Amino acid sequence: MDPLIPDKLYFKIGEVADILGVRPHVLRYWETEFSRFRPAKSAKNQRLYRRQDIELVLRLKDLLYNQRFTIAGAKRKLREEAGIREPEDVSREPAPEHELLCEVRDDLKKLKDFLLKSGPPTGSRG
Numbered sequence: 001m002d003p004l005i006p007d008k009l010y011f012k013i014g015e016v017a018d019i020l021g022v023r024p025h026v027l028r029y030w031e032t033e034f035s036r037f038r039p040a041k042s043a044k045n046q047r048l049y050r051r052q053d054i055e056l057v058l059r060l061k062d063l064l065y066n067q068r069f070t071i072a073g074a075k076r077k078l079r080e081e082a083g084i085r086e087p088e089d090v091s092r093e094p095a096p097e098h099e100l101l102c103e104v105r106d107d108l109k110k111l112k113d114f115l116l117k118s119g120p121p122t123g124s125r126g
Helices: 012-019 024-033 049-067 069-082 096-118
Strands: none
Touching: 012 024, 012 049, 024 096, 049 069
């Protein structure tokens, strides 16, 4: 049975916690884990939840508490429900950018070693 959500525009974190039957710190934690769940903040930095935020968190609570999904599984399920495709399972080959960065790092290490071996520059400045 879904809890009754009062008909108002914004809810504070304590109200949402009461509606959902969870502690406020759980809501704050879920904000860090689920990018779609970002309540607005007031000028005094209080979280302001809208009805759609509460509906999303109700779905999240159902996935985690009733259907026993893990956080990662719940993220995947919410993405599926939103129609966001998972990236194809690509082989574990490094991306071209990663290869380039590795080459640059190796070149810099060789240059550093060369400079350390050759010692300080000689000659006068003038």
